[in-house]
Amino acid sequence: MTLHFVLPGNIDRQTGGTIYDRRVVEGLRARGMAVEVHELPDRFPTPDAADLKAADDLLASLPDGALVVVDGLAFGAMPEAATAHAGRLRLVALVHHPLALETGLSAAAAARLRTSETVALKAARHVIVTSPATRDSLVRDFGVPADACTVVVPGTDRAEAAPGCGEGTEGPALLSVGSLIPRKGHDVLIEALAPLAGRPWHLTIAGPGEHDPATAQALRDLIAARGLDDRVTLTGALPPERLDRAYAAANVFVLASHYEGFGMVLTEALARGLPIVSTTGGAIPDTVPEGAGLLVPPADAVALGQALARVMDDAALRRRLRESALAARDALPDWTATADRFAAALEVSP
Template sequence: MTRRLVFAIPGDIETRSGGYGYDRRMMAELAGLGRDVTHLALPGSFPAPSPADLEATAAAFAAIPDGTLVLVDGLAFGAMPNIVTAQAGRLRLVALVHHPLALEAGLSTAERERLDRSERAALGVAEQVVVTSPATARELVANWGVEPGRLTVALPGTDPAPHATGSGGAPVILAVGTAIPRKDHATLVAALARLADHDWRCRIVGGLDADPATTAALRDQIAASGLSDRIELAGALPDVAPEYRRADIFALASRYEGYGMVFAEAMANGLPIVACRAGAVGDVVPESAGILVAPGDVAAFADGLGRLLADPALRAKMAAASHAAGQKLPTWQQSAAVLSAALEGVAR
């Protein structure tokens, strides 16, 4: 017998990001495990919903039958405390937190404080909180008042991949991440400007529409650095797998990651990594596979990239370690089984 689950997700489910990718894949895997999964599409304005969108969301939740198990993506859950509090008595509510909303980069102090209060209140009524990394679990216990007994860590899965073949020419540095402040492509570009005398090309893959101001500033920075012919903003692509296979180095200067699926994918493809020790990145990327520096440290990021560019032997050694670590990451089937067990516990 199938078991019903409503999975409430704000915005376009086809958005190319790690969080949406996790949601899409988990819906498919949970269905494969015998769950009757219904996707409830919520307005795309979360985590800053308009009054009209909150009203529509409240109506959608009110229409869900009593006793239904409802998994809510954290992009919405933490921003609608009044709705989940009102529904907690009749629905079995589970929050899926990719990373705390207040830790998004580029927020004003007022926005950060609002999201902190909102998410703290919402998480207080969740029967279970699912997170995508031990780092996020530690964060919620330490700073958001979530008891360990209500937490489940369901890591993103990673698909097996062949070892990257590389560019066959000037080393290709690949970054995968939407152009938003938290991904901090500006630090990567500033680091590359210090390495202009090295032979390399860089492709930054990820959506360019989420934050137009950030994208415009990034284009201006690339032009001002004189690197327009070496750094390409490729935008969002339907299939990123070929990008990993043709790259030689993976570099992303994120200031915070709730997990960092792109780092896992880079490891599955055997790419040496340069990144920042921020959020869960240090848990995902072992020291043998990557050079991790402090967030926003342009000099250290440039030094890490410079070491890999100048030393093919080091690059090959770290690539082998990265690939070996990537083979040990959980599959999507294994991760979905963890999530399904957590949901089953709530349903009982």
């Protein structure tokens, strides 16, 4: 049987959710499964009428009884199409995080997405999520039965420990990885670092800015307003080899997200033994093991700045965080294990 995998936009995009989708597809194919990828317009989760028609037409074109995985970025925004085809297709929703929890939404938009996703999820035979925190949210707030929801956490590629976080190096060189969108909290990070300008740090933010040009420009304006143009580098999206070099050059990994459904970049930092400074938003406390990072409340620039100052000033603390990160990386599943668990979840789908 062919698995039909539906996602919004191009499967080669360098975003966390799309990377997960791509690696799962590759892993399932490596196991011998036939997987056909279908790419919807990339405006989801805010589709227009033409986008919704494209989604409905796609589902209508699939044969009765087809097993269809739909990425949650699209699935939660297409309740009518999902409901219309639920009786003849085996629909599986892949939810990275609930759409209504995206930072920056108006109250009306969040309520609309919550209703839309709740309706769509009722049409799914099974739901796959990337973290226990997302599972708990869907069960608690969206009416998903606990026995119809399976956690399949992302894999992590094995990597050499970053040499930049060893003792005797200049720094700290701070690295943050994430799209320039409100949820990633890059503005909070800049506000946290501004009072620390007297210390010898440099921040690199690696992530695309085209998903939300207004937020990307506001971030550039904030960096200039705080006098940090020579202290902060915005690289845009980096290809894998350049991103590897950015991790290798870092002393500390920092992610100021308001919410994460998992936070793949955090496990990538763990795999390289980087000390982590992040928040308690969403699944982050589950992703970052105790002792490997300092976590503060989301949107709290003062607390984030204090944590960063501690890591900058205390070499012994950096060393302890590094040792805990290196100890944790051996327990991280690889992408083969993730594909195996994903395949097992598909097998239990009615």
